[in-house]
Amino acid sequence: MLRFVARRLLVAVPLLVAASFLSFALTTAMGDPLGEWKAQRPRTEQEIATQYARIGYDKPVVSRYLDWAGGFVRGDWKTTVTPGNGVVDVRTEIGRAFWVTFRLVVAAEIVALLLGMVIGVVGAVRQYSWFDYGSTGLAFLMFSIPLFCVAVILKFAGIRFNDWLESVGLGRWLITAGPPPGGFSGGLGQQIYQYTGAYVLPTLCLVAVQFALYSRYQRASMLDALNADYVRTARAKGIGEPRVVVRHALRNALVPILTVFSLNFGLLLGGAIITETVFGWRGMGTLIVDAIAKKEPWMVQGWMMVTACFVIAANLVADVVYSYLDPRIRLE
Amino acid sequence: MISAVPDVSGFVGTAARSQWRTVAARFVRHRAALVGLVLFALLLAFAFVGPLVWPKGLDAVYDARRPPSAEYPFGTDRIGRDMLAQTISGTRYSLQIALTVAVVATALGVVLGALAGYRRGWVDAVVGRTVDLVLCIPALVVTAVLARNTFTIAPGATTRSNWLAVALIIALLTAWLPIARTMRGVVLSLREKEFVEAAHALGGSTPHIVFRHILPNTVDVIIVSATVTVAQAVLLESALSFIGLGVRRPDASLGLIINENKNELATLPWLFWVPFVFIVLIGLSVNFIGDGLRDAFDPRQKRVRA
Numbered sequence: 001m002l003r004f005v006a007r008r009l010l011v012a013v014p015l016l017v018a019a020s021f022l023s024f025a026l027t028t029a030m031g032d033p034l035g036e037w038k039a040q041r042p043r044t045e046q047e048i049a050t051q052y053a054r055i056g057y058d059k060p061v062v063s064r065y066l067d068w069a070g071g072f073v074r075g076d077w078k079t080t081v082t083p084g085n086g087v088v089d090v091r092t093e094i095g096r097a098f099w100v101t102f103r104l105v106v107a108a109e110i111v112a113l114l115l116g117m118v119i120g121v122v123g124a125v126r127q128y129s130w131f132d133y134g135s136t137g138l139a140f141l142m143f144s145i146p147l148f149c150v151a152v153i154l155k156f157a158g159i160r161f162n163d164w165l166e167s168v169g170l171g172r173w174l175i176t177a178g179p180p181p182g183g184f185s186g187g188l189g190q191q192i193y194q195y196t197g198a199y200v201l202p203t204l205c206l207v208a209v210q211f212a213l214y215s216r217y218q219r220a221s222m223l224d225a226l227n228a229d230y231v232r233t234a235r236a237k238g239i240g241e242p243r244v245v246v247r248h249a250l251r252n253a254l255v256p257i258l259t260v261f262s263l264n265f266g267l268l269l270g271g272a273i274i275t276e277t278v279f280g281w282r283g284m285g286t287l288i289v290d291a292i293a294k295k296e297p298w299m300v301q302g303w304m305m306v307t308a309c310f311v312i313a314a315n316l317v318a319d320v321v322y323s324y325l326d327p328r329i330r331l332e
Numbered sequence: 333m334i335s336a337v338p339d340v341s342g343f344v345g346t347a348a349r350s351q352w353r354t355v356a357a358r359f360v361r362h363r364a365a366l367v368g369l370v371l372f373a374l375l376l377a378f379a380f381v382g383p384l385v386w387p388k389g390l391d392a393v394y395d396a397r398r399p400p401s402a403e404y405p406f407g408t409d410r411i412g413r414d415m416l417a418q419t420i421s422g423t424r425y426s427l428q429i430a431l432t433v434a435v436v437a438t439a440l441g442v443v444l445g446a447l448a449g450y451r452r453g454w455v456d457a458v459v460g461r462t463v464d465l466v467l468c469i470p471a472l473v474v475t476a477v478l479a480r481n482t483f484t485i486a487p488g489a490t491t492r493s494n495w496l497a498v499a500l501i502i503a504l505l506t507a508w509l510p511i512a513r514t515m516r517g518v519v520l521s522l523r524e525k526e527f528v529e530a531a532h533a534l535g536g537s538t539p540h541i542v543f544r545h546i547l548p549n550t551v552d553v554i555i556v557s558a559t560v561t562v563a564q565a566v567l568l569e570s571a572l573s574f575i576g577l578g579v580r581r582p583d584a585s586l587g588l589i590i591n592e593n594k595n596e597l598a599t600l601p602w603l604f605w606v607p608f609v610f611i612v613l614i615g616l617s618v619n620f621i622g623d624g625l626r627d628a629f630d631p632r633q634k635r636v637r638a
Contacts, residue, residue, distance in 0.1 A: 015461075015464060015465065015468070018461070018465050019465060019468050019469070022465060022466070022469070023469065026474065026477045026478065027477065029477070029478060030477050030478075030480050031480070140616060140619045140620065140623070141612070141616065143563065143615060143619050144563065144611070144612045144613075144614070144615025144616045144619060145611075145612055145615070146567050146570045146571060146574070146587065146590075146611060147567075147571065148570070148571060148574045148587075148590070148591075148594075149590065149608050149611070152590075152594050152597060152604070153597075156597045156598060159598075267470065267471075269470050270470030270471060270472035270473060273470075273472055273473070273575065274571060274574065274575070277574075277575060288473055288476075289476075289575055292473075292476050292477055292480050292577065293480075293576075295480065300477060303473075304469050304473065307468070307469055307470065307473075308468035308469060311467070311468045311469075312468060
């Protein structure tokens with residue numbers, strides 16, 4: 001097991017190096033970070049030369065990459081470059097934003113996975129029942145609704161719900177415009193109230209688009225498992241139906257859904273972009289939208305590298321979990 | 333020469349049908365898929381025939397903030413644009429983008445995936461690692477970063493059409509990857525099958541084996557991937573337009589129209605709900621068609637006999 005993890009980590013290194021080439025090419029293709037600064041008003045040659053030298057854009061592309069890569073491995077991820085906005089350190093900013101998004105995404109993924117598994121298993125066990133048709137229809141509906149529409153609708157529903165809560169004298173519980181800037185405070189009850197109020201809508205939004213996918217995969221793999229010979233054998237031996245479904249079929253039907261679960265983290269970080277934009281969270285999503293809008297090369301670069309590491313790590317964890325679920329997969 | 337396409341009719345005493353007739357018969361029996369197909373045809377007609385029938389244009393020359401009525405079936409927006417004309421145009425751009433993405437991405441994904449699976453070696457390594465690499469970074473971000481410079485916010489840029497650029501960015505950067513990966517897997521298992529070995533033994537050339545024996549057996553995967561890609565392209569394009577990095581005026585996709593009107597949900601709700609319903613209808617119809625095709629191509633399915 002340890003050897004497997006070590007080898008996978010070694011394989012991840014060239015992948016990360018390639019990811020750094022790709023992300024550098026992408027940020028270079030994004031264009032001149034000082035383009036809009038120059039367009040604001042006429043600048044002197046001297047001013048322009050100073051600014052380009054300050055951000056290191058007077059050097060050729062290759063040495064710019066080496067300069068960045070050298071700093072990146074030593075922990076210096078550079079700063080924002082647009083003049084006049086103050087200087088923000090990329091690493092501190094991403095570190096702060098990452099935890100905001102991480103908590104949101106993990107909460108949503110767990111709820112979505114559990115919900116999707118239950119719906120998928122029940123749909124497979126009662127195939128072609130009204131529940132199966134209903135959940136299939138719902139899943140297709142969720143596949144067809146863009147995430148931002150879910151977010152916008154939830155936001156307005158949340159505001160209506162708050163109006164109603166206020167009218168019955170309970171105060172505005174749901175927070176639709178980001179967590180309070182001063183952080184959470186007060187006693188334990190107060191804090192739980194604030195936390196749930198802030199998390200409910202964005203989590204619900206991410207769950208809404210994820211659980212449908214999980215329920216479809218779970219249903220398909222569960223149907224395969226229920227029709228397999230070993231399940232017939234288990235039934236023939238007289239094992240009770242709940243035990244057949246849970247211990248024999250479900251355990252084997254978990255492998256595909258976990259593949260999807262791990263591959264989904266990248267997708268979900270993309271989904272967080274929309275959710276955070278709508279609900280006003282200052283996490284990874286709003287960070288990258290801002291950075292792209294301002295053409296901040298190092299911020300975009302750092303963001304992509306952190307995401308790539310996160311996705312690779314998630315895939316590694318998934319591989320370890322498979323081997324536990326499916327003894328045929330040997331991690332050597 | 334014996335056809336490589338297996339006869340799936342499985343009934344003794346009935347005339348054997350071709351694969352295509354079997355698939356068509358099963359598809360027609362799948363009620364949801366048939367509804368999806370009709371719906372999709374209606375959407376195409378709405379988007380492409382609509383402008384010829386509906387007299388009002390896209391310009392803001394009408395009364396502003398009108399709720400739906402006989403004169404403005406979908407109402408007008410806050411600066412006086414007719415929403416029916418907007419929706420027709422938006423549906424057309426969304427469909428154009430989605431179909432372009434599906435065609436380009438499927439062609440690229442099928443060719444590269446089949447090459448990787450059949451030839452193995454360095455082609456396989458390059459395609460495989462590229463897919464791994466691009467999957468590390470969210471597709472929305474990759475497309476957004478490239479879209480940023482393609483559509484500069486220079487004054488003259490607003491009068492230039494950009495839907496094709498959005499479609500190509502989506503297709504070339506992200507959409508072909510999952511198709512290539514699926515195709516690689518399928519071809520990898522097909523090339524070890526006995527009928528390929530037989531064709532080889534009979535002296536078939538590589539192009540002959542690939543085009544006559546392997547590709548016809550992957551038609552199901554190709555068609556299903558293409559429909560899934562259409563649905564995903566609609567969503568990806570609308571998400572890009574929503575964060576302001578996708579389609580721009582004068583082109584108007586449904587995502588752009590929703591983005592322009594998202595703050596009117598409380599005051600002028602039809603401006604949000606109309607384009608929303610059309611996006612959902614496109615997605616639903618394509619997903620149901622894909623689901624019906626998947627079932628129709630599956631030789632194991634028993635609910636509708638061949």
